Amino acid sequence: MKIIVPMAGRGSRLRPHTLTVPKPLIPVAGQPIVHRLVKDIAKVLDQPIEEIAFILGDPAFFGNDVVTSLKELATSLGAKAAIYRQYQPLGTGHAIMCAKDSLSGPAVIAYADTLIRADFNLDPTADAVIWVKQVDQPEAYGVVKLNAQMEIVELVEKPKDFISDLAVIGIYYFKDVNVLKQELQYVLDNNIIHGGEYQINDGIKGMMAKGKVFKTGEVAEWMDCGNKAVTVETNTRMLGFIKADGDENMVAPSVKLENSTIIEPCFIGENVILKNATIGPNVSIGNNCNISESTIKNSLIQTHSTIKNANFDEAMIGNHVQYDGKFKTVSIGDYSVLE
Template identity: 65%
Template sequence: MKIIVPMAGRGSRLRPHTLTVPKPLIPIAGKPIVQRLVEDIAKVLEEKVDEVAFVIGKDFGEEVEKNLTKIAENLGAKASIYIQDQPLGTGHAIMCAKDSLEGPAVIAYADTLFKADFTLDTSSDGVIWVKQVENPSAYGVVKLNDKNQITDLVEKPKDKVSDLAVIGIYYFKDVNILKEQLQEVLDENLLRGGEYQINDGIEKMKQKNYIFTPGKVDEWMDCGNKNVTVETNGRVLNFLQEENSEKLVSASVELKNSKIIEPCYIGENVVLENSTVGPHVSIGNNSEVKNSTIENSLIQENSLVQNAKLNNAMIGNHAKFDGKFTEISIGDYSVLE
């Protein structure tokens, strides 16, 4: 089994945090988004993952490639790195990894996290993960027949045809078939808004009588902008506390007249002084918090926060914050004193 992860977009809605770090490598509860994504997929699949192929932007750099390789190797899988040099859509991004498009595979976009507990239907030709939503007109949705098979993919329907939104994770029993259909999409120059879309490849498969069924998830968590990323951080912390599956507070944290209200993630060599932290706070390695009260916030590595009362805040790496503002969003190496 392979996992294909298109992740070439920098994440403009999450700026300034994505000016220095690609969005899929922003940490959620101490782990990069893309790492949590592939680990969650691996838990759902019954087959061993033998390759993870990442499609990245041309300016991501060698350090990012090393981090992605480590993520795959931690799953016991081979890492393959491909470059998408132009933002030409999901279909184009997938075809950048065409050398890895053989056999059974999951394709997953690296800006979403999910929680699911189900058996993958490997009897169908493909599975599209969906989540029931209240406002279908804001999403791409699937329409089902009485056999629980997907008959239509509808993008942001004006009229209600379904409330099952596509979350951006797909399974293909033989992803080579998708590759063949996407090659036709490229050859025909079938563009939508200037981009080649995966849905057109899936539609060509459906026209050739390949069967797709829905895989329903229990939770769907977005990381598109600062507010939803902070919210997702809190939801993941809740799940991890319930599962007791990861150590969330490092033994090396130094508490000086301070209190942690769980659930929180506190990394290595963090100093908390005269502060109350939590609930739903993540603090990266080597950061310091002094004379502060922090809840529902995400602070990355090597940063200093003092004299603060933070809620719904996001602070980057190597940042310094000393001030009265509450709902802040400052990127790497920023200083507010």
């Protein structure tokens, strides 16, 4: 089994946090988004992962540190890493074809901007599976249309009239991903463009037209990391899941407490100092932070930041931030100073 991860986007909706760090590398509940996504997929696939292919953007932004991190992730799962580049933002189908040398055999394709909780039971009668989630406002999503046999027969983007309430979440399984590769090559060769881009949906529609059977897989939870508000919410939800699972150490043993209280669930990284602080619930703090005279809940703080006199709720703080103030709901990017 292979996992293909297109992650070349800059994450503009999550600025300022993505001005210096690619969105898939933003930590949620103590781990980068892409690390959590790939680990969760590998865990529920219940079969060996041969290769993980990552499609990155320009090396000027997705540099050597990103490549090293992703190679270490693949190695930790017993897989080899393949690194590809998408130098122009030409769509989801184009991104996948940037990894065409890895497009063979069974594979999961997962876009690295969401987190999930799911049971990946692969239907042996299906040529492909598209994971979906029931939503309240299907007109805001791409949805699937099913026939009487519960097979996917159509993909509809943001339907004005009701088609179904099963939204496509951006995770796919292909029994032989080479079939998708052939269809996407046809899309590229014939310049089939929607919204100015080459789309994975056009490759999937080509497969359907040739009789390939698509089934749905459903996720219990689908958590977005598209902007600051939903990323903070996703951090809260992931902390709850991790605490319930009980399989991760959520507070590092090197944390130093001085007249401070931690209200679970929280993730607190290595070498964090807490002085006269109340932390939690639902707070993630990265390594080497120093927090004093503060009350923080429902917030996400990255690494090497110094926080004083804060009363945070639903805040998102970047790396190497220095903060001393009275604001409550804030979003502060890397290397900012507010005193």
